[in-house]
Amino acid sequence: MTPDPRLTPARPDLAAAQLRGKIKAEHYVEGRLVRVCAGLADLRPRPAQDSPIDTQALYGETALLYEDSEGWGWVQLDRDLYVGYLSINALCGAYAPPSHWVKVNRSFIYPAPNMKLPPLDALPLGARVSVAEPGENFARLHSGGFVFSAHLALLDETESDFVTVAERLLNAPYLWGGKSSLGVDCSGLVQIALDAAGIRSPRDTDLQEKALGDPLPVSDGLAGLKRGDLVFWRGHVGIMRDPYTLLHANAHHMQVASEPLAAARRRISASTGAEISSIKRLAPAC
Structure with a gap:
């Protein structure tokens, strides 16, 4: 092989x-x-x-x-x-191991615990940091700098609904290979949303399709879908927000868009000839 x-x-x-x-x-x-x-x-x-x-x-x-x-x-x-x-x-x-992750779309590292100072860097959703000293307003990092404390969560504090995380990135621009609110692609959206819920995911669509969830039947009517189901085409993936609505980063809208699954299915079939290859359902959180 x-x-x-x-x-x-x-x-x-x-x-x-x-x-x-x-x-x-x-x-x-x-x-x-x-x-x-x-x-x-x-x-x-x-x-x-x-x-x-x-x-x-x-x-x-x-x-x-x-x-x-x-x-x-x-x-x-x-x-x-x-x-x-x-x-x-x-x-x-490799300095001190991470203790927290960034739970908001974007946060800043400041040189001191003062929001009026120019930031040293910007942290995307899912970034890991090692907190040396927690604070009521700002946390001091082992690597230097300060991050607003309310933007951080302990590593074992995960989101209960990964779809909610993906929904926060609605209207983020499409970027091939992207993994942040500054730009994200379809499989990147899935990966960072699942990561926030404590679910490891491969990076690319074909790998995700093989590794994630249990298969559901792909019918003409697409009945019985639920929030959190993953819909795959060859080279593309989207997340169901409800039984009828797909959330996906895509090159048609050039952003993360929410639209009826039926409309996306017709457009993708007409423009590329690709049909839905599988639908996967993740196991419910314990």
């Missing part, structure tokens, strides 16, 4: 040490644990600024760094195992 290059840290010249004997490469290296220390970091398939964005790493994510060369780090992300190149400036040593 051919390894998935998106999830396999292997190139003809270099591969992860654990792949020795499994995948041929000129050299094998042990990965070094690093942490993303930029609010958002674009992960690319090639070490070049004009290379497409495959996905984005969020502040506080950990990764294994296999190569540091000419301003780029070749990494494998810990959260979803995606492999690619990040700017080396977005990476730093």
Whole structure:
């Protein structure tokens, strides 16, 4: 079986040490644990600024760094195992483990507990931070800076309804590979919403379709759907808000849009010829 290059840290010249004997490469290296220390970091398939964005790493994510060369780090992300190149400036040593996550669409890191100061960085929904000192108004981070305390939740405090999280991103612009309110794609919307509910998800649509939920019958009438059901086409996914309404980041509206599933189904079929490939239902939260 051919390894998935998106999830396999292997190139003809270099591969992860654990792949020795499994995948041929000129050299094998042990990965070094690093942490993303930029609010958002674009992960690319090639070490070049004009290379497409495959996905984005969020502040506080950990990764294994296999190569540091000419301003780029070749990494494998810990959260979803995606492999690619990040700017080396977005990476730093693995300091104290995260204790909280950002539960709002966007929050700022300030140099002091004062909202009037220019922010040092902006944190997206789902970013992980390590709080050194909680505060009534601002929390001080181990990495430096202060974040508004009410924007943070403990790591074990998760959302009960992932659809509510996705709904907060309604009208966010569409961005291929995006994973924040500044820009998000269809599978990114699913992944970050599920992550906020404590549910691990692969990054790309085809991987999500294989890994998530139990299949439901795909009928002409699409009867019996519920809030939280995932509807898949080849290369696309959306989230049901109710039995009839689909929420999805899409290139037709170029934003996260809410519309009748029947309308989206007709348009996608007419424009691409693609039909719904599966509908998946997640197990109810315990």
